[in-house]
């Protein structure tokens with residue numbers, strides 16, 4: 001029987017643990033972690049994510065400091081806000097929701113966030129630390145989506161060492177840090193992307209597939225050999241006809257129904273990776289808070 005990896009439940013467990021930890025930290029220090037959430041403009045998907053992140057953060061006891069800026073905000077104004085938040089003592093984590101409007105250089109903004117307050121783990125210093133395998137995971141600020149995927153993989157209780165892992169997608173947010181995390185677990189890692197030849201064959205040799213390409217149902221059932229673990233990071237909205245009517249449907253980067261026939265375990269969309277990303281953001285904010293207490 002294929003195992004359905006329940007991201008909703010695993011994320012709930014992580015949030016419960018974080019809530020307890022934050023309660024303890026409040027008792028000990030009289031303070032709680034603070035997360036600044038910055039959104040520029042009104043991209044609909046970003047508004048949904050920001051709302052969900054804010055709600056989850058508040059539920060575990062994190063104080064959210066909300067900055068919703070207008071679309072026309074200049075790069076300089078946004079930089080000034082980040083500088084202010086870098087200095088603000090009640091802010092332990094800073095999250096600037098991506099994408100930013102075209103007139104703002106995302107990398108300049110991400111680089112300006114103090115690495116100790118980098119709730120997303122996107123700052124070059126944290127990216128570098130992640131790639132140096134000797135660093136202690138517990139204090140690292142690691143990109144949330146790939147870390148959530150790793151927690152789900154580890155939860156299966158299988159030995160990851162020596163497994164053939166194929167990560168499809170080479171983004172800074174998911175693909176590259178995912179590959180680093182799998183490498184740290186001693187997997188043999190391939191990062192596949194739009195120029196990869198024979199992707200089907202590459203996938204057919206994988207024990208673990210992490211699909212993060214943003215192409216609806218690109219990974220077909222026969223790309224997945226028997227016993228593979230499939231983690232689907234994709235969230236794609238497609239139109240389907242139901243009873244002659246066009247309806248919106250959320251699908252991943254994997255043809256779930258077909259892939260599930262061969263996989264040992266698979267994440268659904270929705271209810272798989274999505275909730276883990278948010279839970280890991282709360283985890284990073286708590287880590288940043290604890291690190292700040294040590295300084």
Ligand code: GUN
Nearest residue numbers: 095096097098099120144
């Ligand atoms: N946009 C899509 N995913 C993310 C994420 O993980 N963090 C931020 N800041 N923006 C995103």
